[in-house]
Amino acid sequence: MRDKTDQIIRAAINVFVKKGFLQATTQEIAKEADVAEVTLYRKFSTKQNLFETVIKKVLENQFQTKIIKIAEENTDSFFLKILDDRLETLSKNHKMIKMLLAESLMGNLSNDLNFPVLIFNGLKKGIQLHFDCMNINANVELVAQQIGGILLSNVLFINGAPYFELTHEEKKVILxxxxxxxxxNL
Structure with missing residues (x-):
């Protein structure tokens, strides 16, 4: 059972990235997943539910859980790992990220799935946890905004090669x- 669900989620990611939420059809997703459309509806009931499941899965796997794991590291290491991980993930998935930003800006996502807000809130939670662990008294909101700006600019304004294609030394300079x-700002 889990395999079919994973197949559908992978297919949905591909179709949503290519077409966006509004233009994607459940028929296309089912075809891409190599399942009957009725199977897709049995598992997710609506296209909106499938889309929200996909977004939550991506955000949980790629963003929130990692930041919590590194919260107790020293501040330089914490920031470097956040930036490296996020820039790597965003650059490898820039089409999906742009689609999510577009869908958020067009109001096609429910309030609890507003991609920029979810990313920002996840950053704030992780930064607050780190600052608490390290006993740092700094403006969490400002630091989260700055990291968000760094990440957003690297998604929207790709200058040259994407981050994930850079050499270790080139990444080190940027980081x-x-x-x-x-x-x-600390």
């Missing part, structure tokens, strides 16, 4: 540049 600007 250290961002780290210095983040530390200026």
């Amino acid at each position: 250290n540049h961002h780290l210095q600007s983040l530390k200026a």
Whole structure:
């Protein structure tokens, strides 16, 4: 049973990335997943429910759980790992991220699935946890906004090769540049 669900979710990601929420059809998703459309409806009931499941799965797997795991590391390591992980993930999935941003901006997502807000709130929660662990008294909101801006600019304004294609040294230069600007706000 789980395999069919995973097949449908993978197919839905592909179709939603190509077409966006409004233009994607359950028929296309079922075809891409190699399942009957009725199977898709049995598992998810509506296209909106499927879309929300896909978004939540991606956000939980790629963003929220990782930040909690590194909260107790020193501040430089914490910021570097957040930035590296997020830039890597966003650059590998830039089409899906752009689609999610577009869907959010067009109001096609429910309030509890507003992609930019979810990402920002996840960042704030992780940063607050880190600051609490390290006994740092700094403006969590400002730091989360700065990291959000760094991430957003790397999705919208790709200059040259995407982050995930850069060499280790090129990534290190970018990460250290961002780290210095983040530390200026502490």
